[in-house]
Amino acid sequence: MKALRRFTVRAHLPERLSVLERLSVNLRWSWDKPTQDLFAAIDGRLWDQVGADPVALLGAVSPQRLDELAADDEFLRRVDARAADLDDYLSRPRWYQQQAGDGVRLPNGIAYFSMEFGVAEVLPNYSGGLGILAGDHLKSASDLGLPLIAVGLYYRSGYFRQSLTADGWQHETYPSLDPQGLPLRLLTDRSGQPVLIELAMPDGAQLFAHVWIAQVGRIPLLLLDSDIGENTHELRGVTDRLYGGDQEHRIKQEILAGIGGVRAIRAYTEVEGLPAPEVFHMNEGHAGFLGVERIRELIDAGLDFDTALTVVRSSTVFTTHTPVPAGIDRFPVEMVTRYFGGNTPLLPGVPLDRVIAFGAEDDPAKFNMAHMGLRLAQRANGVSLLHGRVSREMFNELWPGFDPGEVPIGSITNGVHAPTWAAPQWVELARDLIGSDDLGALSEADTWHKLQQVDAGHLWRIRSELRALLIEDVRVRLRRSWLERGASEAELGWIATAFDPNVLTVGFARRVPTYKRLTLMLRDPDRLEKLLLDADRPVQLIVAGKSHPADDGGKALIQQIVRFADRAEVRHRIAFLPDYDMSMARMLYWGCDVWLNNPLRPLEACGTSGMKSALNGGLNLSIRDGWWDEWYDGENGWEIPTAGGLADESRRDDIEASALYELLESSVTTKFYDRDQHGVPSRWVEMVRHTLQALGPKVLASRMVRDYTEKYYAPAAQSLRATIEPAGDATGVPFGAARQLAAYRQRAQQEWPKIQITDVDSYGLPDTPLIGSELTLTASVYLAGLAPDEVVVQAVLGRVDDGDVLQNPVSVTMTHTGMAGGNQVFSTTTPLPIAGPVGYTVRVLPHHRLLAGHNELALVTLA
Incomplete structure (x- = not known):
């Protein structure tokens, strides 16, 4: 039974x-x-x-x-x-403590929110790259000594386990995870009773949650769990599955993660006697409701809404991970109204219309979680240089009147946690080269250059050992999969010799949305088969990945791969391995010679799997997208040329698939199989050496977390401290600076439609201007109810196209010179920076010492 x-x-x-x-x-x-x-x-x-x-x-x-x-x-x-x-x-004091000791003003605590965390296989609270990135963030924060507290949900069934049916269709199962059998402890109060997080739901219902703590080195990860006796049967299921259920289910999860997450942090810091975090970091928009919960707290403390919003914005960081609008959570406004209004409001004292305004977009019936994240955060970033540019264009509508390049979304390129993903052989070599067990020196480029001392034969032996380990693992997984699909042991004798530890091994493993193009390799199946079976320079291909349970299109792509790989002619050279997880990924990163990535550019925000392969001496074969766009240098792998811009997507796939085959045939395989007298592919090994030296210090999550600390966390903490200062006048009112900024913001938004640039004059240029010739501009500006020191007036100059649109303009601040006829006069003299057709305009922007930039309020008046 x-x-x-x-x-x-x-x-x-x-x-x-x-x-x-x-x-x-x-x-x-x-x-x-x-x-x-x-x-x-x-x-x-x-x-x-x-x-x-x-x-x-x-x-x-x-x-x-x-x-x-x-x-x-x-x-x-x-x-x-x-x-x-x-x-x-x-x-032991670590990097963060050393920075603080050097007088750098760092936050005394950081709260990091994510919907998933991939820390270890034993805690399957992740589905893909977002979760793995979050897990690596925590581990590196621990290694660096950051005072960070992480918050997410505890999913009783985690993400699904994947298997294949006999005909290659993805099948999902959801194992029940017992928290008592996992490395977790329950958050209890000082009397030993479980802490109970409580949230009001519509129609008088209450949602309760316990908080499990996973200790990730120095970092506590708080995971909220609704599967407790205090809840109704329906509400017990809120945290049942990661990314499961309909929108009603999803909004409950995101309310619990954001609002419940803030309450969990308050409970945890009180029990542990820790200071409240100064900085709140949203890893994607899923937990965006944390901002309105913090506003509610401040309103309860006596602040008005706008002052509370000012304080929250100053200390909030938002990271976007999606390059396409379809990847953003959007809820019906009616649904948000039902949860945040009514007779039992979730956030008493917070006006419903202000909450709805945070998520406003061009469709008035939709509530956009990414828009809310951006409106609640003073600082925002994408996860690679290219993704930063894409994000600035995608969210340009929130900053009307600004060019995409001026949208205040920066970028910090993701990284990976070396001790988690580097094979033991590489770690041992690193310790030998450093002369210490402390791998902290891996962040320094000079450390990686010590690889010049290592013999090519030694590097090749490591790569060969790791490939052999991978082949052993593949055979085990292949046998298990075929048995699950109904094969008998008597049919599987071929698996004992399937794949070859001496053959060029290519890996392709990731989630399976359509833009990642899992089946691009099948565009010309005959040509692929020829590559796999080449007598002199064969290729073997290992494929893995999960499709979202509701994505039948993605499942169909998996089935195409499986059916091709099932054929007796090629099944010893290509396999689809089900149930892709961290343990499988680790073996693939260790053993694959080449990491294949062929998304539709620019739809890959970062793509850290190729980083993990590079960390193990793997060479990337990739479309120039995500991180590869900025760090490919011609010697650390191969660029698959893109046919971006073609309207015919089928033709684009044909062109890029053909380029992929050509690279494998003419460059990748030739370098791999061209051996010296010792059997070492010397050109290949030099590419491996160069990859490790060039990419090693760049792809580390420790570099990423230091970047976040220096460029986002520290400035956010400083903004918070400046914002909560008492008023600068004799009253010394608490939060006086925040009140002043809130009042300025209200006045600026009220007065801005009235501001006009009434006249612009230019003089000083010779009849034939040359580069460096000085141009003097004077602008007459009506500022309505604002003072000259509450705005900045800029001359904007640059080359113009045939439509007189400025291209890559530069901005020069104009000086206030007085008043004439009721208008304020601003002037500047500047040398012409470029040759060719040049144009200029003048604009007015808000200015306040507590704004992160003149573009923050999305207000601009153009001449």
């Missing part, structure tokens, strides 16, 4: 081994190989059987074995060493 519910009972550890409990629940073990080796030494067979999960291992190991180990002096020495190492890791 089937159990009604399952739960996990942990073993009682002998006192001498009790520290194993602490080592097992701090997820630092997931990127610390000596700790993994310690747990594997308890019972190697069992360790493999439980999927390298320390908590599961301690729950399954026999008491007799634990008693043996408690009397084993050598094992106890190892236990004590790992415990001491963890204590040192958690307590």
Whole structure:
């Protein structure tokens, strides 16, 4: 008979081994190989059987074995060493503390919100790149010593497990995850009772949640769980699945993540005696409601709405990850009204119309979560240089009158956590080159240049070892998949020799939305087959990825690949491996010689999988999109030429697929199989060496987190501190600076439609201007109710096209020179910066010392 519910009972550890409990629940073990080796030494067979999960291992190991180990002096020495190492890791001052010691004004706390976190396989709270990026962010924040608290949801079924039917169709199952069997602890108050997060729902209902804590090194990850007895059956299911359900289900999840997440942070910091975070970082718009919850808190503390909004904006960072409007969560305004209005308002004291205005877009019936994120954050960024440019164009409508390049969305290129994704062989080599177990020096380019000292044969041996490990893993997974699809053992003898550890191995693994073009490689199946089966220079291809359960188009793409790979002629050279997760990804990054990426440019925001491959000496073969667009240099892989701009998408696919085949035939395979007298492909290995040296320090998540700290977190904390200062007058009113900025913003928005540039005069140019000739401009401006020091007036100059549109203009601030006829006069003299057809205009922008930029308020008046 089937159990009604399952739960996990942990073993009682002998006192001498009790520290194993602490080592097992701090997820630092997931990127610390000596700790993994310690747990594997308890019972190697069992360790493999439980999927390298320390908590599961301690729950399954026999008491007799634990008693043996408690009397084993050598094992106890190892236990004590790992415990001491963890204590040192958690307590030693790190980069962040050193920066603060140097007088840099850093935030005393950062709250980081994400809908998914990919920290380790044992905690499957992720679906793809967004979650893996968030997990790497936490790990690197821990390594660097950031005082960061992360917030998300605990999904009882996580994301789905993927298998294939006999005809190659994706099948999903949702295993139930018992939090008591995972490296989690329940947040309790000082009396030992579980902390209960409470939110008002429509029609008088209440949504309750417990908070589980996953300790990621130094970083607490708070995960809200609605599957508790205090909820109705329907509300218990709010946190059932990641990205599951309809829009009604989704808005409940996002309200819980944002509003409940802020309340969870308040409870956690109170219990732990920690300062409240100064900076709030939204990793995508899913948790955007956190901003309105913080506004409610400040209104409860006595502030008016606009002053509260000013404080919240000053300390909020928003990161967008999607380059297409279709990737943004949009809810019906009626639905948002139902949750935030009515008789039991979720946010008492917060005007409903102001909440709705945060999500306003061109469709008045829709509420746009990304628009809300941008309106609630003073600082925003995309996740690569190219994605930053795409985002500025995509959200240009929120800054009417500004060119896309002036939209205040910057960029920080994503990175990956080296200790998680680099193979042990590379880590060992790094320690030898550095002369230390501390891998902090990997952030320095000089460290990577030490690879020049390493013999080409040594680099090739590492690459060959890793390829062989991957082939072993592929055969195991291939056999498991065929058996799940109904094959018998008698039919699978061919798998023992499928794939070859000496053949060029190409990997393609990612989520399967249509823009990533999983099946571009099948555009000419005969040509692909010829590549796979070439007698002298064969290629083998390993493909993996999950399609969203509701995306039948994506599932059809998977089926196409599976049906091609099932054919007896090629099945030893190409495979689709189901149930792509972190453990499979790690083996692919380690072992693949080439990482293939062929999205429709520019729809890949960043694409960090290629970074992980590069970190292991893999060469990228990719469309110039995401991070590859900025860091491809001609020697670290290959650029697939793009046919972007073609209206005929089918023809575009044909052209880019043909270019892919041509690169594989004429360059990739030739370099791989061209060997010297020692059997080493010297040109290939030099590309590997160059890839590690050029990309190694760039692709690290430690670089990314330092960038966030220096460019976003520290400025946001400084803005907050300046904003909450008392008024500069004799009253000394609390939040006086915020009140002043809020009042200025209201006045600027009220007066701006009345502002006019009534006249612009130019003089000083010779009859035949040359580069450097000085141009004097004078503008007469009616400022309505604003003073001259409350605006900035700029001359904007640049080359013009045939339609007199300024191209890449430069802005020069004009000086206030007085008043004439009721208007303010501004003037500047500037040298002409370029030759050719040149034009100019004049514009007026808001100015206040607490604004992050003159473009922040999206107000501009043009001549």
